[in-house]
Amino acid sequence: MNDRLRAATGAFLTAARTEQRTMHGNPLVLINGGFLPVALLVISVETQPLTPGRAAEIVVSVMLTALWAATIWTSGGVLRRERTYGTLARCVCGVESPTIILFGKSFGATLYGVGMTLATTLATVLLLGLPIDVAHPLWIAVGLLVVVVSATALGAMLACLFLLSQYGVIWSGALMYPVFVLGGLLLPPSVLPIWLRWVPQLLSLHWINEFLAGAIDGRLSLAPLAIAVLLTIAYGVLAWLTFRWSIDQARRKGTLDYA
Amino acid sequence: MTTHDLTSTWRWRTAEAVRHGWREHNVTYPPIAVFFATLPKGVLQIVFFTILGGVVAGPDHREYAFIGGLTLALTTTNVVTVISVPFADKYFSTFWRVRSGELPAVAALYARALPYLGVALGLFVVEGGIAAAILGFGGLALRLLPWLWIFVIMACGYAMLGIAAATATIAKRADAIAPNVLGYLTILCSGAFLPPGQVAWVDAIGSVLPVRHGLAAVHAALAGRPWLNEALLELTICLASAVLGLLAVMMQTRRATRLGHDDFD
Numbered sequence: 025m026n027d028r029l030r031a032a033t034g035a036f037l038t039a040a041r042t043e044q045r046t047m048h049g050n051p052l053v054l055i056n057g058g059f060l061p062v063a064l065l066v067i068s069v070e071t072q073p074l075t076p077g078r079a080a081e082i083v084v085s086v087m088l089t090a091l092w093a094a095t096i097w098t099s100g101g102v103l104r105r106e107r108t109y110g111t112l113a114r115c116v117c118g119v120e121s122p123t124i125i126l127f128g129k130s131f132g133a134t135l136y137g138v139g140m141t142l143a144t145t146l147a148t149v150l151l152l153g154l155p156i157d158v159a160h161p162l163w164i165a166v167g168l169l170v171v172v173v174s175a176t177a178l179g180a181m182l183a184c185l186f187l188l189s190q191y192g193v194i195w196s197g198a199l200m201y202p203v204f205v206l207g208g209l210l211l212p213p214s215v216l217p218i219w220l221r222w223v224p225q226l227l228s229l230h231w232i233n234e235f236l237a238g239a240i241d242g243r244l245s246l247a248p249l250a251i252a253v254l255l256t257i258a259y260g261v262l263a264w265l266t267f268r269w270s271i272d273q274a275r276r277k278g279t280l281d282y283a
Numbered sequence: 284m285t286t287h288d289l290t291s292t293w294r295w296r297t298a299e300a301v302r303h304g305w306r307e308h309n310v311t312y313p314p315i316a317v318f319f320a321t322l323p324k325g326v327l328q329i330v331f332f333t334i335l336g337g338v339v340a341g342p343d344h345r346e347y348a349f350i351g352g353l354t355l356a357l358t359t360t361n362v363v364t365v366i367s368v369p370f371a372d373k374y375f376s377t378f379w380r381v382r383s384g385e386l387p388a389v390a391a392l393y394a395r396a397l398p399y400l401g402v403a404l405g406l407f408v409v410e411g412g413i414a415a416a417i418l419g420f421g422g423l424a425l426r427l428l429p430w431l432w433i434f435v436i437m438a439c440g441y442a443m444l445g446i447a448a449a450t451a452t453i454a455k456r457a458d459a460i461a462p463n464v465l466g467y468l469t470i471l472c473s474g475a476f477l478p479p480g481q482v483a484w485v486d487a488i489g490s491v492l493p494v495r496h497g498l499a500a501v502h503a504a505l506a507g508r509p510w511l512n513e514a515l516l517e518l519t520i521c522l523a524s525a526v527l528g529l530l531a532v533m534m535q536t537r538r539a540t541r542l543g544h545d546d547f548d
Contacts, residue, residue, distance in 0.1 A: 051459045051460040051463075052459065054460065055459070055460060055463040055464070055467070059463065059464060059467040060467065062467075062471070063467045063468075063470045063471040064470075066471055066477065066482065066485065067470065067471060067476045067477040068335070068339050069339075070477055070481050070482050070485075071336075071339055071340040071344065071476065071477050071478070071481065072339060072340040072341065072344075074339075082339065191313070191316050191320070194312070194316045194320045194321070195316075195320055197320065197321075197324060198319070198320035198321070198323060198324045200324070201323075201324050201327035201328050201331055202323075202327055204327070204331045205327050205330055205331045205334070210335055210338070211331070211334050211335060211338055212338065215334055215337070215338060
């Protein structure tokens with residue numbers, strides 16, 4: 025049992041490392057993790073003078089919005105890239121479970137995306153001289169840990185969906201703005217029509233946004249974090265089921281290695 | 284061969300390049316993907332920036348942000364597809380055919396880009412109409428219609444600068460970065476969301492890029508202020524972008540001729 029676990033952990037970490045090496049040359053990480061937070065942050069905070077509390081809320085929301093974009097293009101694209109490189113069949117026909125490889129790759133890509141987004145957001149906050157005081161830094165760290173795990177599961181789920189179409193790149197671009205509008209991040213659910221206000225509740229990043237904003241301004245509540253964790257587990261299960269189904273579909277259609 | 288024959292031959296060649304661009308567009312962006320992916324993206328982009336305007340700067344900023352959102356959807360979502368033209372030559376290793384043809388390489392590129400631009404403008408009108416209906420800006424959208432020609436100039440300038448940027452950097456593996464950087468610079472510096480006069484360095488960058496002056500002309504026209512100077516500046520930047528595209532293609536043609544291959548990787 026121990027050998028089995030060790031082998032699975034090894035495969036997971038190897039997949040994560042391999043994906044991180046791929047990320048070194050991937051311009052989309054720089055674009056979505058680097059440029060997007062800068063653009064959104066500058067236009068959001070410079071249009072009108074803001075109170076420190078409101079500035080902190082906007083910074084967290086911009087970071088998570090950029091993370092969503094980065095997730096779509098990085099971890100959301102891991103399987104699409106494997107198919108383009110002609111290595112998808114090897115990933116799903118190995119000794120270890122293909123799901124471990126998928127989550128390992130998604131984890132590696134997410135770490136890169138989160139790191140880039142976080143670094144750029146912090147650098148922009150410092151350059152703009154935004155007045156932000158963090159009330160609970162330790163809980164911020166916990167929140168960021170949940171961000172990484174949640175984005176990994178979310179990315180794995182998206183990667184499986186994008187595998188179903190040869191126009192994955194176009195669909196990836198199309199998925200950005202629905203969450204920008206309906207995700208409850210930069211646009212609070214209260215500005216949405218009443219019949220759409222349930223949508224942000226399905227996105228773990230929305231709950232993490234609430235938790236992090238509370239941890240910054242002192243209104244800490246663990247309930248949003250707990251909901252984000254539950255949603256992350258649901259994403260993971262959905263990713264696992266979708267992966268099995270999409271690989272089965274790709275095999276049936278003979279598109280496993282067809283870019 | 285008479286001058287008339289020569290002209291009709293050139294016209295035929297250009298028309299063939301446009302027809303090729305149309306077919307190329309429909310393969311790269313099939314109608315179903317345009318309808319279900321690009322169109323909703325454009326509408327949601329306009330909706331996002333308009334509502335964000337109200338959230339971060341109050342209800343008075345919504346109208347300003349709506350016009351900016353329209354411009355961002357036009358350029359960063361619709362017109363940006365023109366960069367697929369130089370990309371296609373890179374991915375399918377066909378640049379040697381373009382540069383050794385009778386039609387000048389830059390003319391072939393621009394002619395192939397024309398259908399992309401046409402689809403982008405058509406989509407823009409539909410996206411703008413849908414977004415205006417969702418946001419309750421029907422009246423404003425109608426007031427913008429007489430100024431559609433300024434949006435066309437902005438689209439042309441953006442398309443040509445996009446082609447220039449993609450072509451110039453295509454050999455440096457920065458082909459995906461260049462158009463995206465242009466997109467984010469437009470979001471940041473065009474005055475689409477952040478009004479001019481707020482951040483000096485943003486104003487400085489924006490003033491030499493497409494969109495900013497055209498947008499200023501549209502805002503001035505709607506407010507009944509003089510708009511001609513800004514519109515002329517936008518046209519100048521559009522022409523300068525066309526020249527940059529020409530220089531970029533000449534640079535790549537020279538490079539390919541000197542090295543004897545079109546391997547951009």
